[in-house]
Amino acid sequence: MTEYDQWDEDMGKALAEAIGVEMTDEHWKAIRFLREDFKVQGETPTIRRVSTAGGIDTKQLFVLFPKKPAKKMAYIAGLPKPHGCV
Amino acid sequence: MTAVSEMIVPSFDDDVETGRKLAIICSKGSLDMAYPGLILGNAALGEGVELHLFFTFWGFDIITKGRMEDLKFSPVGNTAAHIPAALAPLPGMTSMATHMMQKSMDALEIPSVPEFLDLIVASGGHLWACQMSADMNKLKKEDLYDGVEAIINASSFIEMTEGAQLLFI
Numbered sequence: 597m598t599e600y601d602q603w604d605e606d607m608g609k610a611l612a613e614a615i616g617v618e619m620t621d622e623h624w625k626a627i628r629f630l631r632e633d634f635k636v637q638g639e640t641p642t643i644r645r646v647s648t649a650g651g652i653d654t655k656q657l658f659v660l661f662p663k664k665p666a667k668k669m670a671y672i673a674g675l676p677k678p679h680g681c682v
Numbered sequence: 683m684t685a686v687s688e689m690i691v692p693s694f695d696d697d698v699e700t701g702r703k704l705a706i707i708c709s710k711g712s713l714d715m716a717y718p719g720l721i722l723g724n725a726a727l728g729e730g731v732e733l734h735l736f737f738t739f740w741g742f743d744i745i746t747k748g749r750m751e752d753l754k755f756s757p758v759g760n761t762a763a764h765i766p767a768a769l770a771p772l773p774g775m776t777s778m779a780t781h782m783m784q785k786s787m788d789a790l791e792i793p794s795v796p797e798f799l800d801l802i803v804a805s806g807g808h809l810w811a812c813q814m815s816a817d818m819n820k821l822k823k824e825d826l827y828d829g830v831e832a833i834i835n836a837s838s839f840i841e842m843t844e845g846a847q848l849l850f851i
Contacts, residue, residue: 610689611689614689614691615691615692615694643728643805644793644801645791647801647804653804654801654804654805655804655805658804658805658806663694663695663730664694664728664729664730665728666728667694667728668694671692681721681725682721682724682791682792682793682798682801
């Protein structure tokens with residue numbers, strides 16, 4: 597996948613399944629935020645940004661996407677991994 | 683939608699119990715030396731690494747409620763601050779340098795020290811305070827940031843970080 601528009605939610609669901617994540621509304625809230633934020637900012641948001649700007653608690657992100665939330669969210673959303681340090 | 687068969691599925695090492703652990707000893711209390719430990723620790727948590735931060739000596743200011751929001755950066759003796767050595771110790775220089783550093787960090791949306799600790803605790807990191815530093819500063823658990831799990835001695839820290847990679851800052 598190299599183009600932003602190649603992704604759709606069906607694909608997101610398939611990608612999530614491939615890494616063992618079952619998508620719920622809460623998962624989608626995070627993934628949709630990633631997609632929207634990337635469109636505006638031009639880069640994938642970090643965990644902190646998903647929590648401060650996206651309104652999803654950091655602790656919850658570790659529950660939804662265990663161990664490596666930033667990378668897993670980026671993968672499901674079809675976006676590059678975040679570059680920011682914080 | 684692209685066929686699922688073409689999907690590249692990375693291994694997130696979920697099934698592997700790597701047991702990777704990182705322990706960071708934070709021994710400095712200046713603003714510029716507080717951040718490296720916090721940033722690296724936070725990055726480790728994001729990679730699924732177990733994290734223990736041990737605050738000792740001057741690093742105790744990072745977790746002391748009355749001081750954590752007011753850490754300073756001094757250009758004295760710091761050649762990388764690029765200020766002539768004779769000017770660095772002048773009155774007002776420390777607050778000016780602190781203000782400038784704070785400003786550039788705000789521009790990058792780097793969280794304040796307490797907010798950073800919140801982030802680390804929410805991500806599952808462990809914060810420990812050094813017993814001797816608490817005694818020297820006459821501070822008790824209630825004087826420290828709430829996320830600090832306990833005041834422990836050096837041997838307890840060594841014991842609990844068995845097999846960990848260790849950084850001293």
